[in-house]
Amino acid sequence: MTTRQLVTEINDWLMDQALSETDMVSLFEGLCRRLYAIGIPITRARLMWPTLHPLFQAETILWANGSATEFEQFQHQDVESPEWLASPMKYMFDNEMTMLRRPLEGPERLIDFPILQELVAQGMTDYIAAYTSLAMNPQNGRKTKLGIIVTWASNQPGGFSDESLEAMERIQRRFAVACKTVIQARIAKNITVTYLGKDAGAQVLAGSIRRGDGSETEAVVWYNDLRNSTALADTMAGADFIQLLNTYFDCTASPVIEAGGEVLDFIGDGVLAIFPYRDEAGRAAAITAATVALRHVLEGRDRLNAARMEEGLFPLRFGIGLNTGKVMFGNIGVQQRLTFSVIGPTVNEVCRIESLTKATGTDALVTGTIASLNPECWQSIGRQRLNGVAQEIELFAPASSILAPAIEIDAIRAPTPAKN
Secondary structure, X not given: OOHHHHHHHHHHHHHHHHOOOOOHXXXXXXXXXXXXXXOOOOOEEEEEEEOOOOOEEEEEEEEEOOOOOEEEEEEOOOOOOHHHHOOHHHHHHHOOOOXXXXXXXXXXXXXXXXXXXXXXXXXXXXXXXXXEEEEEEEEOOEEEEEEEEEEEEEOOOOOOOHHHHHHHHHHHHHHHHHHHHHHHHHHHHHHHHHHHOHHHHHHHHOOOOOOOOEEEEEEEEEEEEEOOHHHHHHHOOHHHHHHHHHHHHHHHHHXXXXXXXXXXXXXXXXXXXXXXXXXXXXXXXXXXXXXXXXXXXXXXXXXXXXXXXXXXXXXXXXXXXXXXXXXEEEEEEEOOEEEEEEEOHHHHXXXXXXXXXXXXXXXXXXXXXXXXXXXXXXXXXXXXXXXXXXXXXXXXXXXXXXXXXOOOHHHXXXXXXXXX
């Protein structure tokens, strides 16, 4: 079978990958192995692409023959890094190039980028970088190039032959099509998880996009709200108030996510989150996770306020409510604009529970079901009437032991089931 026929088979495989649910690492690994198998002397290859993610600006995969494949994500930076400024990719962008080749041996060798010096030290003899544009979209009033860059390096004497170069050029566009499909799926997932949460985002991507789509579930429901927010908004500059809110959300929402909860919505300066469960064991685990999150929030608040007061800033105050019960988890809104959230009496009650924290002078209040799992962590404040709820319910505030240094996370746990 000729090289051209083998390349055609790889292109067919790439189209199959574009229609499947593969991931970028598997896609790139598979391509590199197939190219090497048909005689193209690839020793090292790197794939780089931009992404849409709140934390990361770009992602890259490094493949080296005989070594484990490496996947890396690069965080957003306000200033371009020295490595990027001195890279062949930046040079290609600035000069609108789609292909760059550098012989690394012989009389024509050209070592004009720091990365090429590293490759020469690794024994490479040839280097190729190829850029394929995926789109050109205006962002923030400026044009930004979106595309993939793949680099190939060989340690074979003489580097890549003309036949190898022709094969790689034939594959590049098909490979870009497959990459675009996978990248778009990754971006869609990033967006839904960022704006809806992990579980809600997964349900939306699975097709739950009509009003009323959803299901009834049981959950520990978390709600916290910033105190004096109206006065703060009225007296602070808009940018300063937004920065304050983000600091507050870092303190309150991040520990919830880290403990396994799902933040469903930022309601003004409130945080609505859930810890879903299906059975008794799951409920105990959800209560444990929520309790751990509460402890970390209170600890984080104290550290934050200590630092703020050292800087002459006012401390942040907020209340937290926890409830448990059935909720409706799904799409609500109008046909043209939906939100994926939770509704029901359990949600209404948790908001009213939180509102009592200010009147009772407590940091947090929880129901008896939550407090009963680890009673040493809670103290009763008696039966309270919730606005709009017919019956009074007993509520519990955190005991000092919940923040004691001797109390480790593992000590806040579900009880061991009794043996028969």
